[in-house]
Amino acid sequence: MDQETFKKVKKRDEEAFLYMMGLYKNTVYYTALTYFKDEEKALEAVQEVTFRAYKNCHKIKKVYAVKAWLVRITINYCLNEIKKNKRFKQDEDYIENVPKTDDDHTTSFLLSDAIQSLKPKYQTVIVLKYQQDMKNQEIAESLSIPEGTVKTYINRALKELKAYMKKGGFDEHESGQLFQ
Template sequence: MRSGPSMSNVATIAATDSELVVRARSGSETAYRELLARYQRPVFSLVYRMVRNREQAEDLAQETFVKVFQNITRYDPKYKFSSWIFKIANNLAIDTLRRKGPATISLDGAAHAETADQVEATRIDVASADADPAEALEARQLGGAIEQAVGKLRPEYRTAILLRHVEGRPYEEIAEIMDVPLGTVKTYIHRARSELRGTLAHLR
C-alpha cells in the first residue's frame, strides 16, 4: 500500500512563493524544486511564444532559472515573485529577439489565438480609425512589413507589443512583467501602434 505525501511535502506545496523563497535562501533544495515546479511551464510558455523556437526556448527557460537561483538573495519580497521571474525570462527573450531579428507577428492575431475574442485581442490594427474597408484590408495584408517595423521600435515598446500581440497577455500582467504602472503599459502600446502606422503608412 502506497503511503500518502509526507507532512513536509504537503507544507511545501501549500507554502506561498514568499515562504519558499525564504527557505530557498536558507539552502532548502525542496523549496527550490517546488519553485521550479510552479514556474517551469509558465516560464517556458512565455519564452517559447516570444522566440518561436522550442530548443531556444528550453535554453532560455533553463537560463532563467539559473539566474533566479543565483540571484535569489537579491529578490525584493515587496514585489511578487512571479513578476520578478517573468521579468527575467522576458528580458532574456527580448535580448534573443534583438540578436536574431523581430518575431513573427500577424495583423490577423497571434498564432495561438483560438477564439474570435482572442484573435481580436491579439490583432494589431495599423489602419487608421477612419480607413475605408479597402484600406483596412490592405493594411491587414502587411504581415511581412510589420515584422520589420516592430524590430525598429524602442525596446520597451517592442516588449509591450510582443507580450500583447504575440503572447496575448492582458495589460495588467504586462505591467507586472515589465514592472511599470498599468498606464505606462497602455502608453507604450498606444505609441508603438502609432509608430507602426507611421512606418507602414507608405505601404497602404
Template sequence: MDIVKLVKKARKGNDEAFEQLIGTVREKLYRTAYSYVRNEQDALDIYQDTIYKAYTSLKTLKKPESFSSWITKMLVFKSIDFIRKDARYFTTDDEDIFTKIISSEDIESIAISMDLSEAFKFLDSKYKTVILLRYYHDLSIKEIASILNYPEGTVKSHLNRAKKELRPILKEGYMHE
C-alpha cells in the same frame, strides 16, 4: 501550495519547493524566451540561465508573492541581453508564437491565433514585450512598469500604440478596448 510558502521553503534550501515554484512559470518562461529569440536551443539556454540565476539569487527577492514577475523580469532582460550580445537582429518572423500561446482546440480560436501571429510580426520589439507581459503573463500595468523600469504612463502608451498598430492588421472584432 501557496507561492509565498514555496518561496520561503526554497530560500531555506528546499530544492523540491524551488522546483514547484518553477513549475508554476516554466511554460510561460520558455515561450517568452522563444518569442524573443525564435530559436528553440537559444530559448532553452536563456530559460536555463534564468532558472539558475533565480536559484542563486532567490534570497534577494523582497516580495515572495512577486516571484512570477521577478523571474519574468530576469528572463526578459536575459533575452534582450542575448539578442544584443549575439549581434543578430531578431524580428518576429516565421514562427507562430500566438498559435502556441493560444492552445484552444476550437477552430475559431486557432484562426484568431493565426491572425494574431501574423499581426505580431509587425510590432516593434518594445511593444511586443509590453503586449506579451500584459496579455500572455496577465501582469498589471504597475507590474509591467516595474519589470521594464518604465513609468506606468509609458507602459500605457506602449499598449495603446501596439493596439493601434495591430488594429488595421487584424480582422474586425479581435481587438477590444
C-alpha cells in the same frame, strides 16, 4: 506560493526553488516561445532563466512579485539573444506547419507576426498584458517603469498592431476585435 516556501527560496533551498520553478515553468516557456518561435530555443531559455533565477533568488523582494520577476528575466534573456543574432529568425518548419485552413491558428500566426513587428518595449508590454495576463501595476513593477508609461506603451502598441493588421488585409472591425 506561500510565505514559508518563499523564504526558503530566498535562502536558496533547492527543493523550494524547484517547487517555485515548477509553478512558473510554463509562464517562462511560453514567454520565450513568443519571442523565439522555436521550441528548442524556448527550452534553452527555460534552462538559462532557471540558472539565472537560482543565482539571484535572494534578490526577490515580495512573494507576489515572483512571476513578474521570472518573466522579466525571461524577456531580458530573449531580447539579449535576439540582439546578439541581430534579427528575429523564424524557423521555416514552424511557418510551414501553420495550418492553412484553421482560421484561429492562421490568425494567431498573423497576430504573432504583428507583435514581432513592434519595438521591443512594446512587444514586452503586449506579451505581459495579453499573453501572461499581468495587470498594469505588475507590468510596471516587473519592468521598473511607471504604470502610466505601461498604459502609454500598451496604447501605442495596440495602435501599431491595428495598423499592421489593417495592412495585412484585416478590416478595422476584425483587427479591433483582436486587440480588445
